Amino acid sequence: RTMKALSFKEQIAADNAAVFLNDMEFAELHDLNGTECKAIVQDISVAQSLSIQAGKDDYYPxxxxxxxxxxxxKADLPEVPVYGMRFYLDEKMYEVESVNDDMGLLxxxxxxxDR
Structure with a gap:
């Protein structure tokens, strides 16, 4: 009896679920726009220099x-969010700044x- 080998895309999907979003590692249950699913949430700080030349015209949310x-x-959400839309994370409203889909991992x- 031979086992069917997973295609590359099937292997990536399996790895996304088993490795990247493993409960025992970093992923926790979150409410993403009304859908409860596993996610990794990280705070991002403004890392760019605020010197006179570098980034002087940039917007720093x-x-x-x-x-x-x-x-x-991606499979856990009913729709993929898009730039500019309102998005609720654990019942707090945010605006989507960008979305990347890397083989099923958003x-x-x-x-x-917060002003």
Whole structure:
């Protein structure tokens, strides 16, 4: 009896669930826009230099609010968020700054104005 080998995409999907979002590692249950699923949530600080030349014209949402990065499985959300939409993380409203889909693992950057 031979076992069917997983395709590359199937292996990536299995790794995403088993390795990257393993409960025992970093992932915890969060409410993402009304859907409870495993996710890794990290606070992001403004890391760029605020010197006179570097970044003088940039917008720094983290200075007046909070900026978070959320990693979750694309398959766990009913829809993939898009830039500019409202997104609720654990019942707090944020705005989606960017979304990356890396073979089924989403990286969502969120910003909230706390002023």
């Amino acid at each position: 983290g200075v007046y609010g909070s900026q978070l990065q959320v990693n979750c499985l 990286t969502i950057q969120l910003v909230a104005n």
